[in-house]
Amino acid sequence: MTKTPAPRRRAPGMNPGQRREMIIQAAIPLIGEYGAAVTTSKIAAAAGIGEATIFRVFADKDELLAACVAAAVRPDHAESQLASISLEQPLADRLAEAAEALQAHLARIGMVVGSLHASGHRRRERSSGEQPRGAGRDESLAALRASVAELLAPDRDSLRLPAEQIAALFLGLLFTQPRQDDEPQLTAPELVDVFLNGALTARPGESS
Template identity: 75%
Template sequence: MIIKAAIPLIGEYGAAVTTSKVARAAGIGEATIFRVFADKEELLDACVAEALRPDHVMRELGDIPLDQPLADRLTEAFEALQAHMARIGAVVGSLHTSGYRRREGAADGEARGVGREESMARIRAALAELLEPDGDRLRLPAEQVAALFLGMLFTRPRQGDTPELTPRELVDVFLHGASA
């Protein structure tokens, strides 16, 4: 409850968020925060770890119907993953911009049970499951296609003055190449 109340405030105030603001948002007394967390930095680290957790995106990926056409499944997956990255960016970016640096030993998500590598492996496996119904039509194993799909998502270029491609357009290029 404390972390859920703190995350939007961190997006707004960065590391300048006060524990009294977090307590008000959570509907608790400020002292309660310090019964759960040793200090504000531990709370901020826990919020980063929570933002990095893949649980929300895993639920969204798991809810995508496997009987849809592959392009539809991948478009929904792309949108879910984009939202996941935006949630991470809101917390991590705001803290970084406000000058906050995580403490030595505060590993990404590991304090809350999921490290970065495990998180990416779980997401890649969920994507591979979405690809499986069309596995016989893929040039590569579903796991490799899932890794390539994630690579495209994480490295897609910004086009400057030209409009950004929609998720559907990117999926179309991914599935069919750039040739007309």
Template identity: 60%
Template structure:
């Protein structure tokens, strides 16, 4: 007589882990569908039942607000910036940083645009970002850029922290007029060509 194997359930997730998993599954759908995304579609993408979504989020609006907050979090881009090798030339480090920041801004813009254009006003029901959160995000990103500049600080006209702020202001007001490599070149060396020695 064979024994029936005892089935064990996978270890349960904490509410925070389940929340993070649902948001991760929802983000690409929110970016694509905006508020038209259904909680059943999000649940399928997360591999859970729809009722599980509502054990973690009071309603769909709270989930959409959480997706917007996740898209705006700076820690993903700060991790990318910290992974840029410091032994590369400064121009290469800054070009990688500009691309990482561009991708971060694009993700934020995609999610915000999808939600806004489909009628969702993030934070209307009290989930507004904490005062100073934008400033705190900018400080984290600025510190990560300053870390990339530090190996070359002796060659900079200003301290790395100030150069970082100038670089970020350039990137955040940037249009697609220049490719990243040219933007970094102008930032590092100015707009005036060096005169050829006679």
């Protein structure tokens, strides 16, 4: 006797917030490739949904692009990576891992914002309920600074300044590196070595 196969269960549905996030994550790599020229049909295909579904959670393509920029700038993923760094490691190793996570965060922002700018996309005017420009960036920097300060905490007694100030200096060095294609970038360990030990190979009067 042939058994009748059990009917497949449908995957649980997503709420609008989850669907928005899923579409954003599918769209971000495509924005890096196509810039503002990316089509909603390509995004829908990448997300495995019908194109009409996009417009159930986004008013139009501009709103979707703005949401992708906001998601790229958001520090959540970088914060999660920083929080996963073991405090049992030496300080230099902790900061090297932090530098790699933050460099990846910056690269993601640059990919999205740079691709949109290069393809002629301009940010539309703020709505009355939207945060002032720069407010989100300040909050993101504060969150990242606090996360780096946590990594410094085990060595607090050895620091010349409070951990928050050291973290701010570290982020400043990391975020202001020259990014020209013809200039080699410091690796994370190289950057940390300069940060912790200075630019000189030896202090005046000391042998190298």
